[in-house]
Amino acid sequence: MQPSHHRCETVVIGAGLAGISTALELLEQGRQVLLLDALPRSQCGGQANDAFGGMLLCGTPEQRRNKVQDSPELLLVDWLRVAAFDADDHWGRRWAEHYAERNKADVYDWLRQRGVSFFPAVQWVERGNFGDGNALPRYHVAWGCGRGVAQTLVRRLFEHAGLSCLFEHRVLGLEMRNGAVVGCHGRSGAGDFRIEAEHVVVCSGGINGDLARVRVHWDPLYGPYPENILNGTDPRADGALHAQVQAAGGQVVKLGRMWNYAAGIAHPEPQYPQHGLSLIPSRSALWLDASGQRIGPQPLVGGFDTHDQCKRIGHLPGQYGWQLLNWRIAIKELAISGTDSNPHFRDRKLLPLLWQLATGNRELVRWMVERCPDVLAADTLAQLAEKMVALTADGRLDPDLLGATLARYDAGIRRGPALYNDEQLRRLQQLRQWRGDRVRTCAPRPILAAGSGPLIAIRTRLISRKSMGGMLTDLHSRVLDAHGEPLPGLYAAGEAAGFGGGGISGIRSLEGTFLSNCILNGRRAAQAIAGHA
Template sequence: MNTAHHHCETLVIGAGLAGISTALELLDSGRKVLLVDAAPRSHCGGQANDAFGGMLLCGTPEQRRNKVQDSPELLLEDWLRVAAFEPDDLWGRRWAEIYAERNKADVYDWLRQRGISFFPAVQWVERGNFGDGNSLPRYHVAWGCGRGIAQTLARQMFEHDRLSCLFEHRVLGLERRNGAVVGCHGRSSTGDFLIEAEHVVVCSGGINGDLGKVRQHWDPLYGPFPENILNGTDPRADGALHEQVQAVGGQVVKLGRMWNYAAGIAHPEPQYPQHGLSLIPSRSALWLEPSGRRIGPQPLVGGFDTHDQCKRIGHLPGQYGWQLLNWRIAIKEMAISGTDSNPHFRDRRMLRLLWQLATGNRELVRWMIDKCPDVLAADSLPQLAEKMAMLAGDDRLDTNLLAATVKRHDAGIRRGPALYNDEQLRRLQQLRQWRGDRLRTCRIRPILDSGGGPLIAIRTRLISRKSMGGMLTDLHSRVLNEQNRPVAGLYAAGEAAGFGGGGISGIRSLEGTFLSNCILNGRRAAQAIVGYASHR
């Protein structure tokens, strides 16, 4: 079988959001680009196509309209506290500083100029359990969700006549000559191929679609590797090129740092083994241990500290928990992360979205009850407990303990707001003070409320999502070798690079930093290449 040979100025490996952003910046600067991806063209956009589309941004018009006075200095202060960078996280920290300073101009403004807009209500996520997260609301949801972002940029990229594409071409390794990376080789359905390039940008994603690699790099901080873990990432995101970057001298660091979620449920129509959905968990639900005891003494409440939630679920017996709620709470608060789980955001239907926020998402909750194996409903607590025990199949549930847990919780609510002495109730009161959260947070009422509708229990497990470590890059997205010098000709962007510097988020993300850093990393790689070319 013959080997097909290709020559280009700049080779971009991976057609996800980082690859698209890199290519678009290069094309707009007059460079010729060859874009290579193992998936078909219809999958262009990668994981961004399935993302909810939230971005952490500061100093935006949306913040100002919501009377939020933010600044790069405050964002960086929050970031450094949450990231807890170690001494060897030099480049991750430098990328964080650049992000705090440049996210408005280089991400938000750039997207707005390209026709992408944001939902007017800014969300307040990752506040931290003790006020040690986002000091202010910063989470901006793009109209059209992640798919809207990726496809809008992809359409603009495909309009360029300087772009060439090789889809369904899997890169197997990098080519090196005289100490510089000069291309790649791989295989397609028609045979082997070899590409020669002046510059190579690796935008191939992280490792979290490969549960074998997730196991290999699992941090015991989250307990032992959970055999019941779910996969929320396409298995093609397997980190295969990480080893190839190491083979040409590049550093890959901090792969044990991951951004997983604690509220995963089994997908009712799985597309690959252990396929899961990631819930945006209800804040008013009781989060319980497998026994039926409430997780505590600090209760788990969604939206405050995802990192802590994962640690606590990972150390429970059986490594799963239960969310207990009722119909009234579920239709107001329950959501699933992702583009297709949020059709009104995806399709930019403002009036329907506002109506749903006002009246509840009945369609989603009915679908979850009818289709999702981890979602149970019953008219009484004893009936629900019977279903929970049957689903778990491990004899851990104590029905008397479950009944006592719910009774105590509801009794605390019935005493009235002046006598609330429960941390979850205090947090719910705080959540309802912010307009963006009030839209999705119920008024506080007992779970065993005669008007609350059927009771619902959701079994939650850890779900694999994103790599926060990766290829070590400087602020020009150049991959660095063991001497912390650039590997000539080689760049990396997006999740492949830990979203910048081999780990821009440190140990914990402020949330909404992934899509935006694909754009920031990719654009800076392109700008460095253009600048390098113009000074040769």
């Protein structure tokens, strides 16, 4: 049987957010596009459909309404400090500079013009353990979450007559002629196919859904590869086209750089092996090691430095930790990252969301306690310790040490704010100064305070999420060869390209840099193809 043959001006491989943004920009420039994806059309939008939908943006009306005076220059200073670029990160740094300058116009304004809006309160994430993160609140949550962003753009995409689509078509390789990429080939349910194109844009995602590849590229900075690691990314996001790009002569760099999270829990209804959920961890909880001792000497507090949290959990005995808290803290502070875990954001229901912020998310915590195997609850600390011992079955927990750790912390709270001499309590006081955090952070009270129970313990593990390295691209999203020259005909965008330049975030993200750079990368590729870059 002969392969089916298609000809087009531009083929975009991957219908996630980067691919959608690339295709939409080309269509709006009057170009013809063939959009191709291994999944059904119903899953158009890819991983963005499941994302919470936060984006790092500066100079927006939302910031101004929150009395935040930000600038591209300040954003870039923060970015360069946390990224800690190596000398060979030339293009990652160039993309960071471009993003700092253009995120408002090329991402925020572009989305607003196409019907995407943002929650009015700007969040302050990744502040840094020593003030070395985001100097200001910049995290903008899209109304409708990631799925709302993706599907808003998808609806516009399918309005264009210049769009052709091939869903359930998996690309297996690139076509080469005279040193140029001139198309791709692969397989569908109907058989083999071959596509001939002037321009090929790879938007096929990163490697982090394939834990075997994560293991190969694991950086020992995070400790040995954790055998108990969870997977927060669909295994079909396996980076299979990275090798094909390398075979064509393109560079793939820095795959050991990943953006994982330290507060993963096992999914109660797993869809694939080691399927996990990524918590937005409680700030008021005590984060303990396997023995029941507080992780320290500097306490682990969520929202300050995700990179550091992963390093510290990865080096613990057993490579897991415990968050110890109570019902009062859990209903106010606990959340799960993702679209469907945040239905009021997803469904754009402002009044129910405000009520939930004021009164607590009892439904979520009740579901976690009843369904999630890593979430335990008990009326007394002794009963909770028994459950913790039974869950891990590794003999590491010392119930007496657990009790002493909690008693010491609670005693510090009882002395009153004037005598707080604990770094976590100081951070909680700082968090509560910003209105976006005050509504999600409890005023300090002893964890064993009467009427605050039941007690809750959550076993946390590392969870694989995003690739921060990838195909090396210039500012036109052209893939570069071993000599640093553009490989004719080949472009890459989104996670496949490390969100720009093979690693726009260096070793550490300011958070919210992933969805937004899928859009920026894709638009830059389209503008270069259309001759407007």
